Amino acid sequence: MTPGKGLFISFEGIDGSGKSTQARLLAETLRGEGHEVVLTREPGGSPGAEEIRRLVLEGDADRWSPETELLLFTAARRDHLERTIRPALARGALVICDRYVDSTRVYQGVTRGDLRAAVDALHALMIGQDPDLTLLIDIDPAEGLARARARAGGEQRFEDMGLAMQARMRDAFLDLAAAAPDRFRRIEGAGGTADVAGRVRAALS
DSSP states (O other), X not given: OOTTOOEEEEXXXXXXXXXXXXHHHHHHXXXXXXXXXXXXXXXXXXXXXXXXXXXXXXXXXXXXXXXXXXXXXXXXXXXXXIIIIHHHHHTTOEEEEESOHHHHXXXXXXXXXXXXXXXXXXXXXXXXXXXXXXXXXXXXXXXHHHHHHHSOSSOOTTGGGOHHHHHHHHHHHHHXXXXXXTTEEEEEOXXXXXXXXXXXXXXXX
């Protein structure tokens, strides 16, 4: 990898799919191979974006309107892009991001008020940076929800929406993958962590 030739990889999937674990494992593997890797997440990934993360992922599920929520996520992404993603790519690093704009397309664009056109318009206007590769960790919605609810912590913002919402989100992610086959790779998320990690590494190769 050379300066100005960084690679941007995003991980996507429903809650409890294991994408965060797989993003971390891939980062560790690639660092072991000698690459500079920046492992980051959304919402978050920069100090300002982490503050916004607390606003949108904690508290009552209906505390924000869908439109307000979309603006908050876009503001967080813009700060993340300016302060973390673009500087890393400019120096030739490999950026691995746990969620990116496709999550906004699903959560706010499909399940939170049919705002997909607004999501795409804001992305074009304020962001303009897509991943080079998106790895979709695909898992049964019931299994994903059980995993998500077993996690400790206060970030239950979307898990609390239930199984029907998980199923809708999975379908939406699969639709995005079908519409952009050059960018997406679907990874079977069932099985052990090491098995899924092997599928991730094979997809990257």
